[in-house]
Amino acid sequence: xxxxxxxxxxxxxxxxxxxxxxxxxxxxxxxxxxxxxxxxxxxxxxxxxxxxxxxxxxxxxxxxxxxxxxxxxxxxxxxxxxxxxxxxxxxxxxxxxxxxxxxxxxxxxxxxxxxxxxxxxxxxxxxxxxxxxxxxxxxxxxxxxxxxxxxxxxxxxxxxxxxxxxxxxxxxxxxxxxxxxxxxxxxxxxxxxxxxxxxxxxxxxxxxxxxxxxxxxxxxxxxxxxxxxxxxxxxxxxxxxxxxxxxxxxxxxxxxxxxxxxxxxxxxxxxxxxxxxxxxxxxxxxxxxxxxxxxxxxxxxxxxxxxxxxxxxxxxxxxxxxxxxxxxxxxxxxxxxxxxxxxxxxxxxxxxxxxxxxxxxxxxxxxxxxxxxxxxxxxxxxxxxxxxxxxxxxxxxxxxxxxxxxxxxxxxxxxxxxxxxxxxxxxxxxxxxxxxxxxxxxxxxxxxxxxxxxxxxxxxxxxxxxxxxxxxxxxxxxxxxxxxxxxxxxxxxxxxxxxxxxxxxxxxxxxxxxxxxxxxxxxxxxxxxxxxxxxxxxxxxxxxxxxxxxxxxxxxxxxxxxxxxxxxxxxxxxxxxxxxxxxx
Amino acid sequence: xxxxxxxxxxxxxxxxxxxxxxxxxxxxxxxxxxxxxxxxxxxxxxxxxxxxxxxxxxxxxxxxxxxxxxxxxxxxxxxxxxxxxxxxxxxxxxxxxxxxxxxxxxxxxxxxxxxxxxxxxxxxxxxxxxxxxxxxxxxxxxxxxxxxxxxxxxxxxxxxxxxxxxxxxxxxxxxxxxxxxxxxxxxxxxxxxxxxxxxxxxxxxxxxxxxxxxxxxxxxxxxxxxxxxxxxxxxxxxxxxxxxxxxxxxxxxxxxxxxxxxxxxxxxxxxxxxxxxxxxxxxxxxxxxxxxxxxxxxxxxxxxx
Numbered sequence: 085x086x087x088x089x090x091x092x093x094x095x096x097x098x099x100x101x102x103x104x105x106x107x108x109x110x111x112x113x114x115x116x117x118x119x120x121x122x123x124x125x126x127x128x129x130x131x132x133x134x135x136x137x138x139x140x141x142x143x144x145x146x147x148x149x150x151x152x153x154x155x156x157x158x159x160x161x162x163x164x165x166x167x168x169x170x171x172x173x174x175x176x177x178x179x180x181x182x183x184x185x186x187x188x189x190x191x192x193x194x195x196x197x198x199x200x201x202x203x204x205x206x207x208x209x210x211x212x213x214x215x216x217x218x219x220x221x222x223x224x225x226x227x228x229x230x231x232x233x234x235x236x237x238x239x240x241x242x243x244x245x246x247x248x249x250x251x252x253x254x255x256x257x258x259x260x261x262x263x264x265x266x267x268x269x270x271x272x273x274x275x276x277x278x279x280x281x282x283x284x285x286x287x288x289x290x291x292x293x294x295x296x297x298x299x300x301x302x303x304x305x306x307x308x309x310x311x312x313x314x315x316x317x318x319x320x321x322x323x324x325x326x327x328x329x330x331x332x333x334x335x336x337x338x339x340x341x342x343x344x345x346x347x348x349x350x351x352x353x354x355x356x357x358x359x360x361x362x363x364x365x366x367x368x369x370x371x372x373x374x375x376x377x378x379x380x381x382x383x384x385x386x387x388x389x390x391x392x393x394x395x396x397x398x399x400x401x402x403x404x405x406x407x408x409x410x411x412x413x414x415x416x417x418x419x420x421x422x423x424x425x426x427x428x429x430x431x432x433x434x435x436x437x438x439x440x441x442x443x444x445x446x447x448x449x450x451x452x453x454x455x456x457x458x459x460x461x462x463x464x465x466x467x468x469x470x471x472x473x474x475x476x477x478x479x480x481x482x483x484x485x486x487x488x489x490x491x492x493x494x495x496x497x498x499x500x501x502x503x504x505x506x507x508x509x510x511x512x513x514x515x516x517x518x519x520x521x522x523x524x525x526x527x528x529x530x531x532x533x534x535x536x537x538x539x540x541x542x543x544x545x546x547x548x549x550x551x552x553x554x555x556x557x558x559x560x561x562x563x564x565x566x567x568x569x570x571x572x573x574x575x576x577x578x579x580x581x582x583x584x585x586x587x588x589x590x591x592x593x594x595x596x597x598x599x600x601x602x603x604x605x606x607x608x609x610x611x612x613x614x615x616x617x618x619x620x621x622x623x624x625x626x627x628x629x630x631x632x633x634x635x636x637x638x639x640x641x642x643x644x645x646x647x648x649x650x651x652x653x654x655x656x657x658x659x660x661x662x663x664x665x666x667x668x
Numbered sequence: 669x670x671x672x673x674x675x676x677x678x679x680x681x682x683x684x685x686x687x688x689x690x691x692x693x694x695x696x697x698x699x700x701x702x703x704x705x706x707x708x709x710x711x712x713x714x715x716x717x718x719x720x721x722x723x724x725x726x727x728x729x730x731x732x733x734x735x736x737x738x739x740x741x742x743x744x745x746x747x748x749x750x751x752x753x754x755x756x757x758x759x760x761x762x763x764x765x766x767x768x769x770x771x772x773x774x775x776x777x778x779x780x781x782x783x784x785x786x787x788x789x790x791x792x793x794x795x796x797x798x799x800x801x802x803x804x805x806x807x808x809x810x811x812x813x814x815x816x817x818x819x820x821x822x823x824x825x826x827x828x829x830x831x832x833x834x835x836x837x838x839x840x841x842x843x844x845x846x847x848x849x850x851x852x853x854x855x856x857x858x859x860x861x862x863x864x865x866x867x868x869x870x871x872x873x874x875x876x877x878x879x880x881x882x883x884x885x886x887x888x889x890x891x892x893x894x895x896x897x898x899x900x901x902x903x904x905x906x907x908x909x910x911x912x913x914x915x916x917x918x919x920x921x922x923x924x925x926x927x928x929x930x931x932x933x934x935x936x937x938x939x940x941x942x943x944x945x946x947x948x949x950x951x952x953x954x955x956x957x958x959x960x961x962x963x964x965x966x967x968x969x970x971x972x973x
Contacts, residue, residue: 432718476681477678479680513715513717514864516866517713519867592859635860636821639825640825656717657717
């Protein structure tokens with residue numbers, strides 16, 4: 085009664101959550117392309133896409149991916165052997181236990197006429213599979229807490245997951261071990277199956293079980309007489325052996341039983357076996373109910389993600405299906421950290437403490453965004469910075485063991501966030517090159533806006549640039565600014581500029597305009613001079629800074645050895661720092 | 669010759685043909701390439717915003733190569749310039765090095781400064797040598813006029829990059845001529861391709877790129893030749909966008925140097941990725957001669973020089 089009712093409750097939670105989760109795949113929107121597409125359209129488009137793929141030659145690709153990436157998990161093996169071993173142990177062992185042990189009434193019984201959980205090979209296999217899972221969990225704990233794989237973040241969900249699996253496995257082993265030592269379990273079996281009533285016979289059998297099966301009896305204690313044991317063996321052969329193998333086969337349970345046998349009687353009296361049974365069952369059901377909410381949901385979604393990405397193409401697949409896939413992929417993430425480990429710009433996290441720089445952590449923020457959760461401006465700006473700080477090298481996507489197209493996810497989120505109106509200073513760096521490459525394919529609308537906004541945000545903090553007077557007061561000079569130009573230990577060279585204007589003359593950007601000052605503000609030699617005079621706002625506020633190609637013509641040709649390009653680089657750094665400090 | 673092969677971010681994602689053709693060519697010239705999976709961005713795109721991230725990124729790469737005891741070879745001028753800059757800064761500035769090493773230490777890495785950073789072109793010119801390359805050229809180009817584009821971040825600042833003479837460089841020209849092609853003189857040879865501003869100020873970037881392309885065409889070039897992924901993307905995909913945005917139709921296609929060299933060495937087109945360009949360069953094979961190099965007049969001419 086308890087078993088069935090809790091099972092149904094767990095199943096009901098699981099089922100409802102599953103329906104809810106799957107519905108989000110069609111409802112949530114990531115990025116501008118998905119805004120216009122209705123849920124129903126996405127649903128039917130997915131159905132159509134699946135049917136068309138399954139009944140096409142692409143089915144061969146699906147089968148290949150299913151065998152190589154889903155079953156054998158070669159993508160994980162390619163990354164790291166230890167991880168592959170860990171995952172295969174947990175997933176392989178757990179699936180086998182689920183099929184053979186948890187669902188034995190439905191599967192094992194149907195396949196084998198003479199199935200009893202207490203006979204071999206089932207008893208042995210149950211232990212073997214269990215030990216395999218425990219080995220996997222041990223590797224997981226080792227990797228996360230002892231080896232400390234770089235940038236492998238451990239969040240609460242990771243810990244819950246490890247705990248649930250560990251509790252299921254350990255309670256199972258202890259349940260088996262305590263049943264082995266428990267006298268009342270022995271008595272129950274004798275009453276139910278042996279049909280013996282002669283006290284001498286019962287004693288002989290009990291002696292045999294105490295000696296050979298690890299039962300801890302309140303009445304008998306070894307060593308026993310050989311004759312009694314021989315009689316017990318015979319009785320065992322005729323009454324028990326048919327459906328009870330030697331417990332040594334259940335090697336893990338038996339080993340544990342041997343260890344706990346000194347307190348065997350107490351264990352029995354406290355009815356520990358039934359307590360452990362409840363723990364074992366409840367942990368399984370808790371795991372089942374929690375599954376759709378946790379990263380364990382990837383058991384289903386990672387397969388979908390791998391299969392979908394194997395047959396979908398950015399250019400050819402319908403936008404509706406891409407929108408759906410992108411939301412589904414968020415549920416496929418296992419928070420394994422491979423993307424962050426291999427991310428090209430993850431080192432930036434050492435300098436900027438924004439967790440969204442790491443792709444594995446960015447996923448959580450993207451989830452929050454997709455669900456329509458209200459986020460603070462600060463949080464939005466952090467996500468925006470995290471998705472912009474990306475060289476679009478596709479490594480995260482290439483290495484993701486569950487095949488999530490992370491790159492496209494970042495790109496979509498980036499464009500959506502950029503339209504929210506917060507300035508993004510990384511837009512003024514060559515990180516924007518890829519956005520430029522994609523301007524006709526993906527960006528289209530409002531392409532220029534973020535670029536203008538970032539420049540304006542900087543210029544608005546430069547008061548001197550707004551003064552109408554022709555002549556500016558030169559005092560007080562901004563001393564901290566003058567002495568602050570020392571990041572690269574070369575930028576200080578601005579002070580030896582004697583104003584020959586060679587830098588400006590050779591600058592291809594200056595040469596591009598008929599009236600360069602109108603467009604660029606201060607020109608290179610003037611910026612050097614402004615730095616010399618400590619006129620911070622003039623140096624920061626000029627468009628010249630952001631329109632510098634960094635081609636180094638000016639620096640190469642400067643007769644005074646002023647590191648003109650390096651000074652401009654440094655001014656850009658300082659200008660952004662200045663604006664951030666003032667506005668955040 | 670053995671190098672840690674530094675591909676950077678763009679090549680594996682968007683210019684696989686550059687990697688493939690480089691591997692094909694270098695394999696035949698006995699240059700061994702070692703891949704280091706842990707390499708990250710060189711730091712170049714981050715330098716505008718945060719100098720420390722730039723330096724840390726570059727330094728981490730240097731430390732990884734140093735751990736393996738290998739010199740680094742890059743295919744990208746911007747990666748080259750960044751790694752060189754970081755290398756020099758760390759050598760010149762002990763306190764900066766200490767600070768950077770304190771961060772790298774967390775990963776068990778350290779920069780001591782014992783390795784060299786090289787660009788593909790300098791490896792080919794200085795280590796492999798033009799004479800050996802000429803020996804390997806079996807199908808020299810004939811009548812092909814190439815506008816050789818050096819790329820800024822290899823040439824300048826010359827104090828740091830030490831790539832070639834910054835005013836009158838010849839390394840790239842010599843390599844191009846080794847394939848039998850003519851490396852023409854053109855005014856804007858040493859100017860920027862415009863890529864650093866693509867995505868930041870597209871109009872300006874387009875102006876600058878167009879000036880270069882016009883100058884190349886006016887000088888009679890059939891093709892541009894580059895050895896940097898940014899320059900190549902600017903002259904290929906971006907050129908195509910520029911032409912359509914500004915209503916023009918006369919393109920100056922651009923080929924990557926290892927593709928040019930590979931063709932003249934008789935490597936098949938498929939292995940060099942000739943077909944994946946936005947602006948077609950397949951027709952360049954029409955300039956290939958079929959004669960054995962030693963009997964061709966061109967080779968004799970070059971031999972007597």
